[in-house]
Amino acid sequence: xxxxxxxxxxxxxxxxxxxxxxxxxxxxxxxxxxxxxxxxxxxxxxxxxxxxxxxxxxxxxxxxxxxxxxxxxxxxxxxxxxxxxxxxxxxxxxxxxxxxxxxxxxxxxxxxxxxxxxxxxxxxxxxxxxxxxxxxxxxxxxxxxxxxxxxxxxxxxxxxxxxxxxxxxxxxxxxxxxxxxxxxxxxxxxxxx
Numbered sequence: 001x002x003x004x005x006x007x008x009x010x011x012x013x014x015x016x017x018x019x020x021x022x023x024x025x026x027x028x029x030x031x032x033x034x035x036x037x038x039x040x041x042x043x044x045x046x047x048x049x050x051x052x053x054x055x056x057x058x059x060x061x062x063x064x065x066x067x068x069x070x071x072x073x074x075x076x077x078x079x080x081x082x083x084x085x086x087x088x089x090x091x092x093x094x095x096x097x098x099x100x101x102x103x104x105x106x107x108x109x110x111x112x113x114x115x116x117x118x119x120x121x122x123x124x125x126x127x128x129x130x131x132x133x134x135x136x137x138x139x140x141x142x143x144x145x146x147x148x149x150x151x152x153x154x155x156x157x158x159x160x161x162x163x164x165x166x167x168x169x170x171x172x173x174x175x176x177x178x179x180x181x182x183x184x185x186x187x188x189x190x191x192x193x
Contacts, residue, residue: 002088033102
């Protein structure tokens with residue numbers, strides 16, 4: 001297995017291997033802002049959190065996902081994120097299926113999470129590229145991805161069916177290994193501000 005469970009620790013957050021032990025905190029996080037009501041993204045309703053954890057852990061067992069719980073400085077789970085679409089042969093992966101409770105959004109938590117995930121991907125796993133994908137109309141997510149320094153690779157039109165029956169156009173972004181030193185300096189600057 002190329003990407004193995006690991007704990008990544010920063011100043012504001014710790015990314016811990018996801019487990020059912022995080023379910024109660026994550027149900028509360030999902031309820032903060034009624035996140036599951038957002039139609040253009042997939043965030044579990046509070047009662048669906050245990051099933052979502054089970055789904056992500058099954059994908060980890062299959063080798064296509066490495067899920068994390070995002071823990072605040074008090075050890076409370078405030079969201080989830082993953083390495084997904086793991087392609088060990090080509091040393092590529094996607095950072096995605098990320099969500100945070102509303103009260104920590106725009107607090108610097110996302111920036112530090114992405115720094116930790118990118119640093120591990122490029123410096124430990126020796127990834128050649130890391131991808132990010134989001135619904136084309138999820139402007140909040142797109143701004144956050146662009147703020148990291150990722151470049152838009154293109155729009156995957158009619159890419160996937162959403163739970164509500166609509167068809168999603170997907171904005172695909174990436175950061176390459178050659179870009180990583182500049183991106184790392186940028187993210188460290190953002191965190192120190």
